[in-house]
Amino acid sequence: DAVLTQTPLSLSVTPGQPASISCKSSQSLLHSDGKTYLHWYLQKPGQSPQLLISEVSSRFSGVPDRFSGSGSGTDFKLQISRVEAEDVGVYYCMEAIHPPTFGGGTKVEIE
């Protein structure tokens, strides 16, 4: 099974500043079909998780374009270009093939 390691564990960001979260997998997430099934979820305080980005870089419907995903193979990144107050919560990466596994989460707070 793959292990997903997220860094940092927590992040305190000034509104308007960028933020970046890393997700590293112990195994390649490139599937034999040529796709990479690495997704990002956000769990806001007191809420259920919500899908942000699928297959490395595809923003889900309604997700602001300040969120972007990148990476390949075993190294992935979620970036927020300008953090807003509503972005606070815990961010999780998740891979779908080894079997499905979540990273440990990164807590984002506003300074």
Next chain:
Amino acid sequence: EVTLVESGGDLVRPGGSLRLSCVASGFTFVDYWMTWVRQAPGKGLEWVATVNYDESQKDCVASVKGRFTISRDNARNSLYLQMNSLRVEDTAVYYCARDAGWSRLDSWGQGTLVTVSS
């Protein structure tokens, strides 16, 4: 609007059983795989089990194999998780999620709390 409503969470003793339900509405249930995800108190997310459209494909995390069974009733737009031989470490909020393919969990329920304690 897509809605997923879980129920069935309760306090149960170690070794006991529980059946969780998730009723779906707002979409064609039979068109989607469905997944259970859990979250222990103060901890991260853990994938539990997934079932395909007609139950011909099922998978679950190793820690629940042989104890938990995922199933669905497409006529009732319902997803289930039968949990047997419950352990203290199964204590968690259990979320039902619509799976748009390869764990692209695009809608989630509000969760139901399962507490395993003596």
